[in-house]
Amino acid sequence: MAEQEQWQLQGSAAELYERYLVPAITALWAAHLVDRAAPQSGERVLDVACGTGVVARLAAERMGSGQVVGLDINTGMLAAARSLPTGAGPRIDWHEGSALEMPFPDADWWPGRDFVR
Template identity: 40%
Template sequence: MSGIPADRRWSPSMPEAYERYLVPVLFRPFAVDLAGRAAASAPRRVLELAAGTGALTSRLLAALPGAEVVATDLNEAMAEFGRAWVPGARFLFSTWGPLSGHGFDSAVQRGLERVFPADPPDFLHTLPHGYHDPDRVSADLAAGGLEPTGHQPLTLKGTAGSAAAVVTGFLTGTPLRAVVEARGGDPDDPALHAALTAELTARLGTGRVTAPMTAHLFEARRAPGPRPKTNRL
């Protein structure tokens, strides 16, 4: 693990916290939306990339009971399987927009900046929200032999039981934990948890909290002609 950058370290204990605290709040609203869009064209075969703990997978299975759904996560096998997209196949995906457009993540980031003023963690900027430029995404799609056919911003609302639950999710279920440790902090420190919770509470309120979250929705199709000689999808 020592050779892996802190902002990319996933420990065995993280998925459970990620699924419990963050998936229902941050990802399920978009999973419901994306599954509905995918089902609209009634595909018989679906390849899901970056499936994570299965938030979208379960929705796809429910929306497309007769379809073959293959769920994968980031590894070489995923890339190889992806090279078998058939000509004309539909590629539908979303990616987070800028950090400023995400009520929960931007509040967590502001709290981190208060706790680590000299060297605030940039995990949220560079990873979850580091791939939001439509021109860059379109260029990557084209480089992977896909033809972009549509793009639109999509803002949905997420609801959490409390601001404290969101903070727990980030500090125990994401690489932010390792990022904090790399800066000499203790992700289990009650003072850190309280400081981040205070920032979310100041922005979102007490009790059940709701915030807007903006993503970008893209559609593409397999471009005609020979496959490009590239290792990128």
């Protein structure tokens, strides 16, 4: 089984994740993560294994302008992320792919220069 296939969710799992787990668990640590990272206007954020995009959305809201990219291997999670409103801030670009083989040129993202979760 290919890596891409083994990480796919069935049915409405992504929607249930967003409805129940994000408010109860994920949103709490996501807010702390974005607080600590403190992305600034004009910066770039790459949310690796973004799931339904809670960190990417919070970062975009706080930045005002810049670039926010969400990357996840799961098509269902990305579909849920794309269906949710993003609020203020830069548009979020959602990409399907593995954190082990990121679909970006090697020099596109640098920890220390860009906020990479």
